[in-house]
Amino acid sequence: AQKITQTQPGMFVQEKEAVTLDCTYDTSDPSYGLFWYKQPSSGEMIFLIYQGSYDQQNATEGRYSLNFQKARKSANLVISASQLGDSAMYFCAMSRSNQAGTALIFGKGTTLSVSS
């Protein structure tokens, strides 16, 4: 069965510093996608970044990058130059390839708090 594990319930970082949010996954599928979503206190879910299982290079989107280590089954999110507005819950999620309209499997999330 597929599983996403986020072991950090909470992380604290100073403004302008970089932070890494951990995510490990377990799957037997050769094809899968890994996603990160941000959920601010207002509740909406915002898509941040995607990494495919066959992608050779780590994904980047502005200040977000995904440190993908396939052999270790990890897909950590790196936020560079943290801003106060980055304070939110962050979810790692995985899709699977065996069916169209595939479900996303989510981890339990990490709460990031950015202080000035």
Next chain:
Amino acid sequence: EPEVTQTPSHQVTQMGQEVILRCVPISNHLYFYWYRQILGQKVEFLVSFYNNEISEKSEIFDDQFSVERPDGSNFTLKIRSTKLEDSAMYFCASSEAGAYNQPQHFGDGTRLSIL
């Protein structure tokens, strides 16, 4: 930027009543999804929908739940007889295609409170 819209933002309903949650997916997207998030817990998949049919559903999606695309723009989730444990945030999502590498874009959610 196109977005998924959900209405209402908050719904309060008496236990045993029927409730319909509404969603307008992004216009060129073909796959639609419902997820729920009980307060403080992780997001859980309920159902996916394509071409007017359910593609996949979870064990949570029992006979009390149904989905429908009543017209060309709306996508609805109906809970027939609500229970206290149905209290949660319900998210609608859509994706352009159904493949594993397609990001799903979420709406802002409907907070459902069952009294």
